[in-house]
Amino acid sequence: MKKNTTPKQLAANRRNAQKSTGPRTPKGRAVSKMNAMKHGILSKQVLVNGLVLQESSAELEALHRRFWEDLQPVGVMEEMLVDQIVTAHWRLRRALTAESGEIALSVDTGHRKRSNGTGPVMQWMLWRTHTDTIHAMEKSAIGSAFLQDWVRELRDRVEAEGELTEAMVRRFTGHFGDQPNFLTNRLTELLRNQEANPEGMDAGALRDRNKAAALAFLDGQAGSFRMWKEQRLDEEEYEEEARQAAAVLPSAETLDKILRYETTLNRQLSRAMAQLERVQRRRQGEDIPAPLSVEVSDRG
Numbered sequence: 001m002k003k004n005t006t007p008k009q010l011a012a013n014r015r016n017a018q019k020s021t022g023p024r025t026p027k028g029r030a031v032s033k034m035n036a037m038k039h040g041i042l043s044k045q046v047l048v049n050g051l052v053l054q055e056s057s058a059e060l061e062a063l064h065r066r067f068w069e070d071l072q073p074v075g076v077m078e079e080m081l082v083d084q085i086v087t088a089h090w091r092l093r094r095a096l097t098a099e100s101g102e103i104a105l106s107v108d109t110g111h112r113k114r115s116n117g118t119g120p121v122m123q124w125m126l127w128r129t130h131t132d133t134i135h136a137m138e139k140s141a142i143g144s145a146f147l148q149d150w151v152r153e154l155r156d157r158v159e160a161e162g163e164l165t166e167a168m169v170r171r172f173t174g175h176f177g178d179q180p181n182f183l184t185n186r187l188t189e190l191l192r193n194q195e196a197n198p199e200g201m202d203a204g205a206l207r208d209r210n211k212a213a214a215l216a217f218l219d220g221q222a223g224s225f226r227m228w229k230e231q232r233l234d235e236e237e238y239e240e241e242a243r244q245a246a247a248v249l250p251s252a253e254t255l256d257k258i259l260r261y262e263t264t265l266n267r268q269l270s271r272a273m274a275q276l277e278r279v280q281r282r283r284q285g286e287d288i289p290a291p292l293s294v295e296v297s298d299r300g
Helices: 007-018 026-038 041-045 057-071 075-117 120-128 133-137 141-161 166-174 182-193 203-246 252-283
Strands: none
Touching: 057 075, 075 203, 075 252, 133 141, 141 166, 141 203, 166 182, 182 203
């Protein structure tokens, strides 16, 4: 049977507690605090000191000091509980660091894979697998940019030489592996029409007419590819933002592991804080009843 503490005994306990609160002078408290800090066995062992990852002992010591000054432990038992609190808190910080690292790794890895997959060489190999290469290229910003540049290059040649030539069309077709498409077919048609002269124009006027027709067609195509490029750039930017947002959460397996780790540490932290409070209140003369212990069983 538990013995009840009388008011007289409780008052005596409090008086005795006041006489045993540790060093009273600032110098004595500083020495006592440093001596106790040297015995933070658990908190020292929690530091990771590897070849690549080396946690800061100075940061841990500063954290330990802050808890020590705030909780003011007296005696080995209280010092041990404060040390457990510091250790659990440090490990919780590490869990958050691990979560941040997993998120950064997920986002960066996804971005790198997508970037590598959309490089010019890889894209060109994908475009060549389609029967309509231009249609496939128009679906991406980089493909539309290539088409715009090729058309501009051809336009500059027509402008410089004064007419569209068969050699120019042949060279332009080479961009597509010598496979015809609506662009090359239209250029071939322009070449054939250059010979037609129902109006009976002289050679100079006919040459100017053909040049104007070729330039008008190429300008229209360059404008169309520029429009597709700008539209695809906007679409790809939104898509990349969405993919990065989706990658902010780690994988289910990693997230579950981190959450279970954090749950365990939070329980340890709460238990150590509750035990420290009980010990300190008892030291200060309070009559603290024994903690309630409940055994949970799934047996019926």
